[in-house]
């Protein structure tokens with residue numbers, strides 16, 4: 024790593040020749056690097072208890088705001104921008120949104136590097152297992168994946184070196200000792216930061232809930248976070264992509280012409296009036312209304328948990344399938360044909376399909392069942 028010696032020497036000479044009593048050379052200005060990691064396909068926040076604020080649209084707003092004061096700041100992602108389960112449509116639109124957001128480098132994490140995504144990210148400045156480094160201005164960015172130590176042969180020198188890692192804490196600690204980069208940004212990890220020798224190790228806040236800022240200067244690296252709050256505006260360009268994503272999803276549904284395979288709770292009510300009455304009082308019955316109140320009823324991803332069978336021959340929209348709006352009986356009792364072949368009885372292990380840690384961090388099968396039992 025160079026340290027901008029050339030530049031500060033020149034300045035020192037200028038200062039001396041002016042005869043001023045300045046004893047030390049003025050330092051080169053710091054470099055700023057904005058970072059995200061583990062965006063997990065969140066083009067927008069879900070507003071569920073686990074991710075009330077965040078998403079790429081809000082994080083992008085914060086990045087643009089920061090860049091109006093620091094136009095040279097770089098924007099990078101440390102990995103994990105695709106969803107936990109393979110979703111090529113979402114990945115495609117995430118990639119487009121990140122391109123519009125102006126990302127300078129995106130380190131592909133293990134999920135993002137899945138062979139089934141090959142070709143989707145060609146428009147992105149992606150750091151891959153095959154091309155793990157990139158120098159932008161005075162910063163060398165290096166991807167670290169699950170395979171550990173990156174191959175740095177042929178890497179150019181730079182004033183600062185930053186690793187973007189989804190390799191895990193043990194790997195990162197070993198790399199800090201071996202390579203001594205200025206900073207290692209982890210795509211996920213315990214919050215907080217620490218140093219090993221000269222190296223600052225800091226984990227990104229997932230799902231765009233905060234934007235990370237890394238300040239690189241000759242005095243060392245510092246990091247802090249700008250949180251997204253309920254008053255953070257969203258970026259119009261990312262919101263545009265979000266709408267395209269919804270439209271594409273719906274057109275795809277129309278094409279595949281999925282036949283309706285769900286009947287809706289009104290049908291079950293004929294014979295299970297008590298269960299129906301109990302269910303009607305729960306938040307499951309109004310889960311779609313929650314999205315409407317938020318203006319998010321067009322986001323296909325929200326619909327997969329806040330309605331019944333969305334994208335799988337169930338809910339399509341409020342006009343065509345009002346009986347499947349919300350988490351209705353068949354979300355938990357799919358299939359079957361009562362009374363001769365009743366559907367599965369229901370099981371608390373299946374709640375986790377929607378009550379994930381990201382959406383429902385306080386989920387506890389027993390206590391939650393008490394609130395909705397029938």
Ligand code: HEC
Pocket residue numbers: 286287288290291292293294295352353356361362365366367368369
């Ligand atoms: C025509 C009346 C009728 C309708 C309509 C009906 N059920 Fe049933 N259902 C029954 C009867 C009767 C039983 C009890 C069968 C038994 O005990 O073997 C039953 C049993 C069940 C069970 C319990 C299964 C078990 O293993 O204990 C579930 C769950 C269930 N129904 C869900 C539904 C759902 C969901 C719907 C709507 C999609 C529905 N039923 C519609 C009559 C009906």
Ligand code: HEC
Pocket residue numbers: 306307309310311313314327328329330350354355370371373374375376377378388390391392394395
């Ligand atoms: C198809 C997705 C889905 C499944 C499966 C599911 N839930 Fe839910 N659940 C939701 C959604 C969405 C909400 C939020 C509803 C809203 O918009 O208010 C919710 C809310 C709840 C709430 C209200 C939370 C509160 O703060 O009071 C309880 C309780 C609950 N679920 C229990 C369960 C239990 C128990 C199971 C399993 C037997 C289960 N859920 C399965 C989607 C699901």
Ligand code: HEC
Pocket residue numbers: 067068069070071072306313314317319322324325326327328329376377378379382383384385386
């Ligand atoms: C993986 C399933 C899942 C997805 C996807 C999801 N939600 Fe939720 N959401 C839930 C569950 C489960 C709850 C209830 C959590 C609890 O109370 O513990 C919930 C709760 C909420 C609540 C709070 C409801 C209340 O009564 O206070 C809002 C608002 C909400 N979700 C909006 C959204 C929006 C908007 C999206 C899409 C951007 C979305 N959700 C995507 C599962 C999901």
Ligand code: HEC
Pocket residue numbers: 288291292295298299300302303307350351352353354355356368369370371395397
């Ligand atoms: C969030 C998931 C969920 C939803 C929504 C849901 N159930 Fe259930 N249901 C369960 C679970 C879990 C059980 C098993 C409870 C047990 O074993 O004690 C169950 C049990 C039942 C039983 C068997 C009850 C008994 O005592 O034998 C029937 C019948 C039933 N549900 C019908 C319905 C109907 C009708 C609806 C819609 C009006 C509905 N359920 C909505 C999760 C759900």
